[in-house]
Amino acid sequence: MMVTTMLLRSKMAAVKVAAGVAPHKGLKLMERYFSTQVLKSPLSLMSLDMPDIWAPPSPTDYCSPSSSPCNFSGQETAAVIDGKSIAEEIRSAIAIEVSRMRRCIGKVPGLAVILVGQRRDSQTYVRNKINACEEVGIKSLFSELPEDCTEDAVVRELLRYNNDPSIHGVLVQLPLPKHLDEEKILNMVKLEKDVDGFHPVNIGNLAMRGREPLFVSCTPKGCIELLIRSGVEIMGKHAVVIGRSNIVGLPTSLLLQRHHATVTILHAFSKSPELTTREADIVVTAAGVPNLVRGDWLKPGAVVIDVGTCPIEDPSSEFGYRLVGDVCYEEAARVASAITPVPGGVGPMTIAMLLANTLDAAQRVCDFN
Amino acid sequence: MMVTTMLLRSKMAAVKVAAGVAPHKGLKLMERYFSTQVLKSPLSLMSLDMPDIWAPPSPTDYCSPSSSPCNFSGQETAAVIDGKSIAEEIRSAIAIEVSRMRRCIGKVPGLAVILVGQRRDSQTYVRNKINACEEVGIKSLFSELPEDCTEDAVVRELLRYNNDPSIHGVLVQLPLPKHLDEEKILNMVKLEKDVDGFHPVNIGNLAMRGREPLFVSCTPKGCIELLIRSGVEIMGKHAVVIGRSNIVGLPTSLLLQRHHATVTILHAFSKSPELTTREADIVVTAAGVPNLVRGDWLKPGAVVIDVGTCPIEDPSSEFGYRLVGDVCYEEAARVASAITPVPGGVGPMTIAMLLANTLDAAQRVCDFN
Numbered sequence: 145m146m147v148t149t150m151l152l153r154s155k156m157a158a159v160k161v162a163a164g165v166a167p168h169k170g171l172k173l174m175e176r177y178f179s180t181q182v183l184k185s186p187l188s189l190m191s192l193d194m195p196d197i198w199a200p201p202s203p204t205d206y207c208s209p210s211s212s213p214c215n216f217s218g219q220e221t222a223a224v225i226d227g228k229s230i231a232e233e234i235r236s237a238i239a240i241e242v243s244r245m246r247r248c249i250g251k252v253p254g255l256a257v258i259l260v261g262q263r264r265d266s267q268t269y270v271r272n273k274i275n276a277c278e279e280v281g282i283k284s285l286f287s288e289l290p291e292d293c294t295e296d297a298v299v300r301e302l303l304r305y306n307n308d309p310s311i312h313g314v315l316v317q318l319p320l321p322k323h324l325d326e327e328k329i330l331n332m333v334k335l336e337k338d339v340d341g342f343h344p345v346n347i348g349n350l351a352m353r354g355r356e357p358l359f360v361s362c363t364p365k366g367c368i369e370l371l372i373r374s375g376v377e378i379m380g381k382h383a384v385v386i387g388r389s390n391i392v393g394l395p396t397s398l399l400l401q402r403h404h405a406t407v408t409i410l411h412a413f414s415k416s417p418e419l420t421t422r423e424a425d426i427v428v429t430a431a432g433v434p435n436l437v438r439g440d441w442l443k444p445g446a447v448v449i450d451v452g453t454c455p456i457e458d459p460s461s462e463f464g465y466r467l468v469g470d471v472c473y474e475e476a477a478r479v480a481s482a483i484t485p486v487p488g489g490v491g492p493m494t495i496a497m498l499l500a501n502t503l504d505a506a507q508r509v510c511d512f513n
Numbered sequence: 514m515m516v517t518t519m520l521l522r523s524k525m526a527a528v529k530v531a532a533g534v535a536p537h538k539g540l541k542l543m544e545r546y547f548s549t550q551v552l553k554s555p556l557s558l559m560s561l562d563m564p565d566i567w568a569p570p571s572p573t574d575y576c577s578p579s580s581s582p583c584n585f586s587g588q589e590t591a592a593v594i595d596g597k598s599i600a601e602e603i604r605s606a607i608a609i610e611v612s613r614m615r616r617c618i619g620k621v622p623g624l625a626v627i628l629v630g631q632r633r634d635s636q637t638y639v640r641n642k643i644n645a646c647e648e649v650g651i652k653s654l655f656s657e658l659p660e661d662c663t664e665d666a667v668v669r670e671l672l673r674y675n676n677d678p679s680i681h682g683v684l685v686q687l688p689l690p691k692h693l694d695e696e697k698i699l700n701m702v703k704l705e706k707d708v709d710g711f712h713p714v715n716i717g718n719l720a721m722r723g724r725e726p727l728f729v730s731c732t733p734k735g736c737i738e739l740l741i742r743s744g745v746e747i748m749g750k751h752a753v754v755i756g757r758s759n760i761v762g763l764p765t766s767l768l769l770q771r772h773h774a775t776v777t778i779l780h781a782f783s784k785s786p787e788l789t790t791r792e793a794d795i796v797v798t799a800a801g802v803p804n805l806v807r808g809d810w811l812k813p814g815a816v817v818i819d820v821g822t823c824p825i826e827d828p829s830s831e832f833g834y835r836l837v838g839d840v841c842y843e844e845a846a847r848v849a850s851a852i853t854p855v856p857g858g859v860g861p862m863t864i865a866m867l868l869a870n871t872l873d874a875a876q877r878v879c880d881f882n
Binding site: 184185234237382390405409503 | 606
């Protein structure tokens with residue numbers, strides 16, 4: 145079984161980490177802790193996540209009604225959560241707000257995007273963001289830096305945008321080339337312009353009771369907005385978040401908790417993730433592992449938000465590949481009460497939330513309500 | 514049933530919050546979100562926590578073998594996790610490190626404590642911290658400010674310690690009087706001296722994968738240290754944290770996740786907390802509700818860390834009261850495999866961790882290993 149193999153691998157990796165064999169970033173700190181021998185609890189263990197160590201399933205594992213190991217022969221009864229049309233609705237509302245802002249105070253929100261290198265997927269994401277800005281009347285500026293540029297060059301662009309009063313949101317497209325210090329660069333984004341919500345102060349304030357982050361990361365915010373607009377009650381519900389990345393899993397779990405869900409976070413070290421997931425009223429999956437969540441992982445009537453987006457080969461499709469989520473849609477749609485499709489679910493919401501955050505930033509700075 | 518009543522109350526409070534009736538701090542932001550009508554997901558919901566809204570149980574509810582509603586007539590078989598002696602061991606190790614530091618570089622760690630007002634419990638905590646410093650050779654400075662002092666006065670003291678090179682850790686004893694802005698004051702503690710770990714940057718970096726907080730809050734760190742020193746494996750285990758306070762519940766859940774536990778956070782809005790808790794291999798409870806966790810909430814063999822410390826009336830004890838935790842110890846000790854007593858469990862660890870953080874801060878600044 146695919147899942148068993150994956151867990152086994154993750155356990156092996158875990159043992160290596162525990163024994164201090166794996167040459168990962170935190171090791172230096174661990175050694176220091178052990179050398180003083182005052183405490184036995186090293187901090188820097190959390191370095192591995194699902195997409196890093198779970199083996200990709202073989203192509204024959206991709207689920208389809210015919211390859212399903214379970215009997216999901218019933219009809220697809222889940223309501224489809226149509227992220228595309230919800231995102232369009234939000235974008236229209238943003239366009240109206242932007243135009244009201246221009247009319248009332250003669251200003252519009254501004255977003256700056258910094259892209260380093262020539263990753264095809266990053267280029268596409270950035271282009272989509274800029275097009276989306278244009279569509280709603282948000283000004284956008286774009287800096288493209290070569291793959292081998294220095295950290296100083298990135299910082300210079302960043303500081304320029306930090307200091308530009310016509311720019312209210314600054315984002316650095318991730319992932320950055322490996323020679324650049326992502327933590328250092330993201331920490332330099334001005335807090336008031338951190339529309340991606342990745343600054344540790346924003347994450348810390350999202351986590352803490354009684355605090356308000358200036359921004360919440362776009363994808364998690366999009367997930368919650370989808371739930372709310374679909375009439376899903378979150379308060380008191382058991383939500384399972386699969387994956388704990390800084391960009392999706394972590395802030396989504398914190399946000400669900402803010403909405404008073406009881407939250408369980410699953411990751412590659414979790415035992416029997418299918419049993420835990422089966423108890424969830426709401427499942428948000430952001431593991432980046434196609435086909436991870438099968439129909440029999442779900443409680444009948446659960447609501448499923450699938451953040452995963454992986455291209456897999458498909459000779460029958462126009463471009464030779466198609467996008468799949470973490471969830472076996474065909475099976476899940478027969479068990480869940482509502483589900484997001486991939487594509488057309490969470491994806492469009494991410495950009496809509498980026499626009500909303502940029503509008504929010506501009507309205508805050510201009511004191512415009 | 515006590516628990517039912519409490520949940521009922523919390524639900525009523527929840528409904529009020531959802532309907533925007535309760536006059537809580539986040540309402541302004543909620544209104545703003547609703548007024549623009551761009552998004553429907555207000556951020557500022559998480560404002561209530563267990564101790565605030567769960568009604569205290571009546572004295573007759575306090576568990577004892579005779580009043581137990583369940584049949585826990587077996588022997589107390591759980592190993593007692595002796596926080597007092599573990600903390601003493603750590604304090605001895607710290608004393609040795611401090612003396613090595615003095616010998617090698619002629620410097621010792623320094624801790625400054627700011628206390629505002631005359632709360633008896635706060636005074637006791639502060640006195641214990643200062644005594645503990647003295648015992649291990651850590652220099653301590655103490656500022657006591659009157660209950661009605663201005664925010665400026667607190668900030669002045671804080672900045673003085675922030676700028677004092679002989680001071681490596683600064684802590685503001687909580688809770689502060691209501692007229693002072695706790696968030697603003699805590700955010701002003703210099704990050705490198707935030708030995709309490711309450712700064713949002715430290716919380717954010719604790720939460721984020723691949724990041725390292727400079728400090729982890731003392732009580733959560735103490736809980737993990739107790740588990741590790743008791744030989745409890747955390748990785749892959751299901752841990753349930755009851756309560757989500759900034760000081761204990763939240764950072765404990767983040768820390769357990771760093772150690773690769775599968776973590777579920779329970780709070781006053783959680784439905785059937787006893788069912789979820791019964792699935793846990795590790796239970797950390799920090800709700801501040803005496804007698805909340807009964808024997809039948811636990812899976813046989815679970816490890817229980819009880820952070821709760823509530824004084825309850827007890828005419829038979831010397832001072833007319835005794836301290837109890839969140840867990841019905843007598844019942845739990847018959848089900849769990851290991852358990853911390855109250856007092857003598859987590860309590861002593863908190864101060865030991867404060868000393869460890871102060872030592873760590875000093876060694877970092879002095880580049881002394």
